[in-house]
Amino acid sequence: MKILLYQEIKLLEIMKLKYLFIATLLSTATFSQNQKDSLKEIEQVNILVKKKLLERKADRLIFNVDASIASQGMDAGETLANVPMLKVDENLGTISIIGKSSVNVMLNGRMLNLSGAALLNYLKSIRSENISKIEVITSPPSKYEAQGNSGLINIILKKNPNLGFSGNISSGLTQRTYHNGSTNGTLNYQTDKFSLSLKTSYIEGAKRSNERYNILGESRNYSESTRKDMWRDLTPSLNASYKINKNSEIGIEYIYGGDKNGMNILNTTRNISSALKETNLITNTFHREKSPTHTFSTYYDLKLDSLGKKLSFAGNFFKNINDTEVNFSTVSLPENTVQNVKTLSKVQPQIFSVQADLELPFSFGTIETGVKFNQFRNSADLKYLNLENNHYIIDEEKGSQFRYQEENYAVYGSFAKNFGEHWETKAGIRYENTFVKSTVNNFNYGQWFPSAFVSYKNEKNVFSLSYSRRINRPSMSNLNPFRWYENPYSYSSGNPLLTPSYISNYELGYTFDNKFSTSIYYLKLKNAFGQIGSLDGISQTGGYLNYYNNDFYGMNASYTDTFFKFWEATFTLNATIQTSEVFGIEAEAQRGKSLSYSINNTFILNKKRTVALFLNYDQSLPNNNVNSHFHNYLDLTSGIKVSLMEKQLQINATVTNIFAQRFRGDMYYKDNSQFFNNYWDGRSLRISLNYTFGNNKKFNKKNIKFDEKDRAQ
Structure with missing residues (x-):
């Protein structure tokens, strides 16, 4: 020693x-x-000498980007895919932590107000050379929202000591069944006191999906949809900050989303009744949607002294007006009749939140406390129209209106203390009181959400133990009782009577030599909800119910190292065993188990380290969950990346889902069995270029936390 x-x-x-x-x-x-x-x-x-690849703290795992050769010359989205226990799926537009149902992304400790494809497109404008580290928080502490079984990803950018202009321009082309294009531009300007960032992203494209769904019981229903999804999204944003003096700073952010999306769907349904009468439906659907969004955020930070005491205020506002028109034309055989139907819907979610956070570091430990208020409102109107004598007539029985308002008041406090060089501890508690008013019912509930973390480090070994309790509130699509029709007889809808589910997380982690990381976790899920399908004659319907409890026991492990100075590899493994209890439906839960693994490889091909080949493989073996069985799924991705002009120009080419895998699963109930077999155009060729000009160090801007926004989806 x-x-x-x-x-x-x-x-x-x-x-x-x-x-x-x-x-x-x-x-x-x-x-x-x-x-x-x-x-x-x-x-x-x-x-490079100072940086360690992996570091484990009491409440998070830290990935140092500079220490990873695989993460050089990439955008932030590609860099996240190299972090152990993270998975980025551009085809589905998702970023996830293994073992978590969802994830939120922060930039320099403030929540990014984007999700899905818009988030991934935004991350393309951030270069890996400008990222200092990535923090993976599997059990968020009490400072953060208790909503969802979600982890947090915090991208920490390098500080920008330079003044003046900088920016980058990127463009990408993705070829699936149809081609897709994206363009991103960023312009930054910084002085001693003033910072300004302008971003614009534009994506346009389409993809082909094929979905098969069968229900086999007393009667049988075979459905297949071939769909062309189309999108055209323009997302400009403005971020500005001003240092009033050495102790205070104010900032604003505005993001506009000009989304225009559509779907062309051909659905064929074959129904065989219990009396062996066969009916065939052929439906052509034309779906067009306009969904402009406005997000405005502001913050004010005040340093109270030179020791790190800080008071922060933040406010957020989000508004979306979604107008959708869907036209159905259905041919029924053998009658050979034609039915034309139209649905018109307008959905208007709106979110407002304000919060205050106080951080007080003392010699005996650090105290954090804060309060938050958020209001979630939504109005939704659906009109169902039948074409009769060349005129559309409103069907009052199939239309609906829904009003929803939710107010949440939260207060939290936490205390962190280090004991010598080896022990790090943190504990906190959050209380949230929620009031709900809707067209269907009114109610309120309050809950406590404690969290605790402790870690011990000694030479090359780091041990950590964490606990947190969380809540999963239904999203707007889960609650909305609208009927989203596939044909005049089949639809899916939300359930306004859904109640929240609750999650308790326990995790024991271990890191060795900053390369090997593993954790054992237990997750208890109560009153969970999901979508249930049913068949009534030729009518196939889907709705949401609270119907199961889960106990998860899981283990994950990862090892990252460099071999022969030119090959960096990351190996990950995740395994779970779960027991389930089902209520409110006629189904028998199965003892669940799952096993998945991945191998990511990056090979440096020249002495200047400007050309690299990567080959990534991941596989999920057949697994069970509650009353469902999911089949084997594997994914092989490969590509090459080239850095030119002293790394100012980056060129990447990638082939994804080389085996064109389909996603398959089976669900078992007492009176029927259901089977799905889907392909979402996963195999693609992607080519992207990124050019950075001016100040090549990343603009260090702030982002405001806006955790509630995802529930508007």
Whole structure:
């Protein structure tokens, strides 16, 4: 131990001498460009010496981007895919932590007000060279929203000491069945006090999906849909901040989403009744949607002293007006009759939130406390019209209106303390009181959400233990009683009587030598809800119910290392066992189990380290969950990335889902069995270019937390 400590002290002394030497040279301002380049290389080497690939803290796992050769020359979305226990699926527009149902992404500690494809497109404008580290928080502490079984990803950008203009332009082309294009532009300007960032992203494209769904019981129903999804999204944003003085800063952010989406669907349904009467339906559907969104956020930070005490205020506002028109034309056989139907819907979610956070570091520990209020409102109107004598007539029985308002009041407090060099602890509690008013019912409920974390580190070993309790409130699509029709006889709808589910998370983690990380976790889920399908004659319907409890026991492990100086590999493994209890439906729960693994490889192909080949493989073996069975699913992705012009120009080419895998599953009830077999155009060829100009260090902007926004989906 003494020898190791002595070596660390000597290394620090050597590095200090190097930096003093560099500072002396800089002060003379007489050295050559070659000397500058050499000094730059020395600085980069020193950074690599200091950086550890993985670090485990009491409440998070930290991935240092500079220490990963696989993460160089990429955008932020691609970088996240290299972080152990994270999965990025551009085809589905999702970012997830293994073992979590959803995830929220923060930038420099403030929530990004984007989700899905818009979030992934935004991340393409952030280069990996400008990212310092990525924090993976599997059990969020009490400071953050208790909503959902979600983890948090916090992207920490490098500080920007330079002033002036900088920016980047990127463009990408994805070829699936149809082609897709995207363009992103960023322009940053910074002075000593003022910072401004303008971003614009535009995506346009389409993809083909094929979905098969069969229900086999006393009667049988075979349905197949071939769908063309189309989108055209323009998303400009503005972010500005101003330092009023050395202790206070104010900032704003505005994001506009101009989404225009559509679907063309051909659905064929074959129904065989219990009396063996067969009916065939052929439905052509034309779905067109306009969904402009406005997001406005603001913050004010005030430093109370030089020791780190800080008071922060933030406010958020989100509004969306979704107008959708769907036209159905259904041919019924053998009668050979034609039925034309139209639905017109307008959905208008609106969210408002304000919060205040106080951070108080003392010699005996750090206290954090805060309050938050958020209001979620939605109005939804659906009109169902039948075509009769060349005129559309409103069917009052099939139309609906729904009004919903939810107010949530929250207060939290936490205390963190380190004991010497080895122990790190943190504990907190959050209370949320929720009031709900809707067209159907009114109610309120209050809940406590405690959390606790402790970690111990010694030389190469780090142990951590965490606990948190969370709530999963239904989203708007879960609650909305609208009938979203597939044909005049089949539809899905939400359930306004859904109640929240509750999650308790326990996790024991271990990290060795900053390369190997593993955790064992237990998750208890109560009053969980999901979608249930049923068949009544030729009418196939789907709705949401609270219907099961779950006990999850899981283990995940990852190992990342560099071999032969040119090959970086990450191996991950996740396994779960779960028991379930079903209520309110006629089904028998199965003892669940799952096993998945992935291998990510990056090979550096030249001495300048500007050309790299990557080959990634992941597989989910057949697994059970509640009353469902999911089949084997595997994914192979490969590509090449090239850095030119001193890494200002990045060129990437990727082939995804090379085996064109389908997603298959079976669900078992006492009176029927249901089977699905879906393909969502996963195989694709992607080519992207990114050019960075001006100040090549990332603009260090703030983002405001807006955790509630995802529930508007």
